Amino acid sequence: MNVALILNYKAATETISCAESLLEHCATINHIVIIDNDSQDGSAIAFQNWLDEKAYSNVTLLCNPENSGYAGGNNYGLRWAMEHLQPEHFWVINNDTYVDSDAFSPLLEALQRNNRQFVGSLVLSADTGRLECYGGGKLYPILGKARLLGKDQSIEASQQQNPQHAPDYIMGCSLAFSAALTEEIGLMDEDYFMYFEEVDWQYRARRFGISTSVIAESRLYHYGSLSLGNRSAFYHYYRNRAATRFNKRFYGPIFAVVSAFLLSAVTTIKEYKNPTLAWSGIKGAFKGVAMSVE
Missing domain, CATH: 1.20.50 (Pheromone ER-1)
Structure with a gap:
């Protein structure tokens, strides 16, 4: 079974839109798990009303009793799926994204060829259609900074340039991996709460010989920007x-x-x-x- 995880925090409309795009275009996704990270804004009620109306048999809503951040929320869904669904592969996807084609099958094919890797997609701007990142980014650890690979390039330019410069990590915006991998390396470190969780996870996985790859045939669209510009x-x-x-x-x-x-x-x-x-x-x-x- 192939399971998609969508984490929600106070954005039920975007999360439902994301889930419906996966249901429409990604036939190789067998089950979608939506995790509400204790939004306390009516999100859980909105999801339940949507599920009651649509009667999807392959969508599960989980309500995390606390807001445990990106890592904690996704781990909550991973643990539940491992216990109840017998998954083979997972796809963690941001709730403020959508697909207009089958973005999961290329990731699945890559994992079936080699399940000892994390794989990611091209992330495109929903407004411009240009790249937000070619799968991930480059780290500059001493400065504590990262740079998104291929940002603002066209798809054509990215295909010519970025395969020669693999990202240091795959963005958690679209991150697929085998269920067996989680049993080998463990889950994400919840002490981060926000930022660097998926980067840490992939770097820890390197100790087990796990690699990362960008699958250019997999593309999804992101609302807004991946750049963290909210100076708070x-x-x-x-x-x-x-x-x-x-x-x-x-x-x-x-x-x-x-x-x-x-x-x-x-x-x-x-x-x-x-x-x-x-x-x-x-x-x-x-x-x-x-x-x-x-």
Whole structure:
């Protein structure tokens, strides 16, 4: 069985649109699991009304009793599916996306050829049709930053250029993998809460010989932008905390401390007119260094 997971937080309309596009175009998806991450805005009621009206036998709604972030919400769905559905493959997909063709079958074919990998799609802007990312991005760990690969390119240009420059990680916007892989490497680290969860997961998987691939035949459309431009205290704190915690795990505590100073400097320069936001970023950067990692 092939299972798609869609995590919702206060966006029932977008989530339903995403699910309906998968039901229409992705015949090789056998079951869709929608996880409401304790939205407390009526999302769960909206989903239940939709399911009552449509009477889908292959869609399950789960209500997470707490908002446990991207990793915790998806892990909640993964655990339930592993216990109740006997899945062979999973596809984690953002709720603010949709497909207009069968974007899953190319991912499935890649996994059937080699199930020891994470695979991802081309993510296109719903507004322009141009790339938001060629599957994922490049990391600059010492700065705590990442760059989306192929951003704003046309599909034609991306096919010529980006296969020569594989991303360091696959975006969690579209991430497919075998169920057996989760049993081997475990689930996502929920201590991140926001940001870097799927990057950490893929880097941990490398220790088991798991690779990553972009499947250009798989394409989905994303509303808005993948670029995190909402300059809030929440964003700066959790984004910087995640970056330095990631660095501590994979590059060591000294590297993490250096990156915390550099990331704090970058945040301060960007937010020099907003000292409260800058301070949130600085606190997050050094909190990530202090957090425990295995």
